[in-house]
Amino acid sequence: MVSKRIGMQTMVIQRAAIHSYAAVVGKKEGEGPLGNEFDDVIVDDTLGQKSWEKAESEMFLDVVKRCVTKSGKRMEDVEFLLGGDLLNQIISSSFAARQIGRPFLGLYGACSTMAESLALGAMMVDGGFSDCLMCATSSHFCTAERQYRFPLEMGTQRPPTSQWTVTGAGATMLVSSGGGAHISGVTIGQVVDFGIADVNNMGAAMAPAAAHTFVTHLTDTGRKPEDYDLIVTGDLGAIGTKLFLELVGEEGINLPQDRHLDCGLAIFAPEQDTHSGGSGCGCSASVLNSHILTKLFSGELKRILFMATGALLSPTSSQQGETVPSIAHAVVIETGGVIE
Amino acid sequence: MVSKRIGMQTMVIQRAAIHSYAAVVGKKEGEGPLGNEFDDVIVDDTLGQKSWEKAESEMFLDVVKRCVTKSGKRMEDVEFLLGGDLLNQIISSSFAARQIGRPFLGLYGACSTMAESLALGAMMVDGGFSDCLMCATSSHFCTAERQYRFPLEMGTQRPPTSQWTVTGAGATMLVSSGGGAHISGVTIGQVVDFGIADVNNMGAAMAPAAAHTFVTHLTDTGRKPEDYDLIVTGDLGAIGTKLFLELVGEEGINLPQDRHLDCGLAIFAPEQDTHSGGSGCGCSASVLNSHILTKLFSGELKRILFMATGALLSPTSSQQGETVPSIAHAVVIETGGVIE
Numbered sequence: 001m002v003s004k005r006i007g008m009q010t011m012v013i014q015r016a017a018i019h020s021y022a023a024v025v026g027k028k029e030g031e032g033p034l035g036n037e038f039d040d041v042i043v044d045d046t047l048g049q050k051s052w053e054k055a056e057s058e059m060f061l062d063v064v065k066r067c068v069t070k071s072g073k074r075m076e077d078v079e080f081l082l083g084g085d086l087l088n089q090i091i092s093s094s095f096a097a098r099q100i101g102r103p104f105l106g107l108y109g110a111c112s113t114m115a116e117s118l119a120l121g122a123m124m125v126d127g128g129f130s131d132c133l134m135c136a137t138s139s140h141f142c143t144a145e146r147q148y149r150f151p152l153e154m155g156t157q158r159p160p161t162s163q164w165t166v167t168g169a170g171a172t173m174l175v176s177s178g179g180g181a182h183i184s185g186v187t188i189g190q191v192v193d194f195g196i197a198d199v200n201n202m203g204a205a206m207a208p209a210a211a212h213t214f215v216t217h218l219t220d221t222g223r224k225p226e227d228y229d230l231i232v233t234g235d236l237g238a239i240g241t242k243l244f245l246e247l248v249g250e251e252g253i254n255l256p257q258d259r260h261l262d263c264g265l266a267i268f269a270p271e272q273d274t275h276s277g278g279s280g281c282g283c284s285a286s287v288l289n290s291h292i293l294t295k296l297f298s299g300e301l302k303r304i305l306f307m308a309t310g311a312l313l314s315p316t317s318s319q320q321g322e323t324v325p326s327i328a329h330a331v332v333i334e335t336g337g338v339i340e
Numbered sequence: 341m342v343s344k345r346i347g348m349q350t351m352v353i354q355r356a357a358i359h360s361y362a363a364v365v366g367k368k369e370g371e372g373p374l375g376n377e378f379d380d381v382i383v384d385d386t387l388g389q390k391s392w393e394k395a396e397s398e399m400f401l402d403v404v405k406r407c408v409t410k411s412g413k414r415m416e417d418v419e420f421l422l423g424g425d426l427l428n429q430i431i432s433s434s435f436a437a438r439q440i441g442r443p444f445l446g447l448y449g450a451c452s453t454m455a456e457s458l459a460l461g462a463m464m465v466d467g468g469f470s471d472c473l474m475c476a477t478s479s480h481f482c483t484a485e486r487q488y489r490f491p492l493e494m495g496t497q498r499p500p501t502s503q504w505t506v507t508g509a510g511a512t513m514l515v516s517s518g519g520g521a522h523i524s525g526v527t528i529g530q531v532v533d534f535g536i537a538d539v540n541n542m543g544a545a546m547a548p549a550a551a552h553t554f555v556t557h558l559t560d561t562g563r564k565p566e567d568y569d570l571i572v573t574g575d576l577g578a579i580g581t582k583l584f585l586e587l588v589g590e591e592g593i594n595l596p597q598d599r600h601l602d603c604g605l606a607i608f609a610p611e612q613d614t615h616s617g618g619s620g621c622g623c624s625a626s627v628l629n630s631h632i633l634t635k636l637f638s639g640e641l642k643r644i645l646f647m648a649t650g651a652l653l654s655p656t657s658s659q660q661g662e663t664v665p666s667i668a669h670a671v672v673i674e675t676g677g678v679i680e
Contacts, residue, residue, distance in 0.1 A: 086429075109446050129351045316393055
């Protein structure tokens with residue numbers, strides 16, 4: 001059997017197509033530049049639930065249902081659900097999976113989860129283990145704030161380096177044939193830690209991981225940035241993006257600004273006062289599963305690299321003086337018609 | 341391409357061998373019935389670290405290093421690390437992965453993580469994506485108690501239904517050829533919730549998930565319990581095991597007692613006063629990666645079903661009145677010589 005692995009961390013995927021996708025976001029995200037591209041903008045961010053955590057889980061469930069509905073398939077056709085979220089013990093995903101009732105593989109990659117689920121899902125489909133599976137993730141500003149930072153009721157002032165956790169969820173259905181775009185490669189990231197200990201500067205913590213995965217991906221594949229119409233990073237924000245571009249520049253890679261999109265910068269307008277931009281699993285998940293995939297399905301984009309980044313800290317690790325280890329996984333998505 | 345999926349939730353694996361394995365445990369586990377079968381018994385359960393969380397991460401790192409050493413390979417030969425643990429944001433795994441420096445896929449399946457990592461790892465190897473990867477998980481009594489229950493310093497009395505989180509870690513190296521046993525099938529579980537809300541009775545919460553996965557596995561494969569030398573459950577403990585046997589009995593399946601081993605019951609002796617038995621990711625991981633795999637490698641066991649169970653609650657979900665959703669993944673491991 002021929003290995004599908006090339007270089008150090010990259011796998012070639014021959015048969016994993018994106019059949020459908022869906023994204024739902026909160027009110028603030030709906031007021032952002034991409035507001036009219038999402039499947040739904042939630043006006044009441046409690047979603048009628050008694051807690052923020054239950055609301056986030058409901059949003060996860062909702063986006064999966066929407067993705068199934070858009071696909072024209074039934075929930076029973078979904079052979080596996082791969083997903084995770086930021087909450088302790090990924091309760092948003094697990095409790096939604098209870099309702100969804102399909103075989104479930106729980107993941108934790110912090111804000112890199114959308115890319116991690118797509119990478120594993122693509123390998124499962126390409127490996128012949130599934131003809132239809134769902135990758136999904138979510139985040140919610142109110143659950144993240146009180147878990148990672150402070151109770152909202154405190155009204156704590158946010159430092160300029162901080163990012164705004166996106167209230168949003170995204171889901172992608174992968175299939176073995178058909179589809180409007182397909183995954184043609186994945187690069188699994190290493191944990192990278194440049195010693196950033198400031199929990200209000202996730203962009204700086206994640207940028208080195210993004211740079212490491214990006215450089216490795218280009219080396220593994222022998223490609224250049226120009227081989228992609230767009231390099232999409234997850235949620236580096238303004239500070240992380242600047243650092244990311246510097247770090248790849250130091251490696252001799254020139255990434256023109258018009259070929260790079262950071263979901264954390266794309267989802268909010270500067271006047272929305274989120275400081276360094278958006279973050280959270282739902283940030284890259286909602287932007288990919290609306291704005292980006294729509295452009296791929298329409299042919300406006302031919303080939304992109306989707307590279308979501310995650311900061312693998314916990315409040316406990318930070319309280320114990322640890323720095324912030326980060327990770328980035330990359331997924332190549334391209335058009336080129338139906339896979340037979 | 342022929343689908344490798346059979347029935348509803350099961351995949352046939354043709355090429356994923358177990359090359360080596362390792363297990364380390366704490367002092368109490370070392371005093372249990374399997375005490376002399378582990379690679380190491382940690383006398384100081386701080387492992388020289390300043391916190392329990394850092395100690396658990398160190399134990400995770402140690403077991404992976406031991407597994408690599410036993411394999412005769414180098415850490416650089418490990419193409420991927422798949423792992424997770426019980427701690428918020430799986431910091432034991434992520435911080436160990438930072439030291440290990442290999443491409444990392446973070447998982448969360450609570451105490452089912454060992455089976456989840458083996459299932460995904462087996463699909464990656466069988467699918468041609470890797471020739472050598474590591475699956476690992478850990479748990480630590482002291483980190484779990486303070487995260488899920490009470491600070492140890494309180495000396496809270498434990499109810500009779502409670503289980504003792506194992507201080508232990510296990511690692512399995514999967515390869516595409518060679519090896520002393522191989523994975524021949526995996527069944528991915530659904531989230532099952534029978535409405536148990538007692539966070540001190542995880543066995544009862546997890547038993548329905550184990551029964552569901554077991555019945556599905558037998559249906560998918562057309563097999564009977566007699567087709568296995570041993571059915572290994574993760575950490576149902578005394579109460580969960582009784583309920584599991586009742587539930588599968590109701591489905592017309594007779595599982596003879598001498599064909600069933602629950603890791604939670606095997607790891608501690610009744611006089612060790614753990615009440616309902618052991619639990620935690622490290623429970624099934626340490627028993628599999630010592631006692632069970634040694635018997636498979638020696639030929640004493642020919643074919644087993646390893647079925648680890650996880651309770652997908654968080655302290656937050658319980659405080660918000662939620663019941664305990666659970667999951668179980670099953671992995672078929674058998675001998676039959678080297679895979680060419």
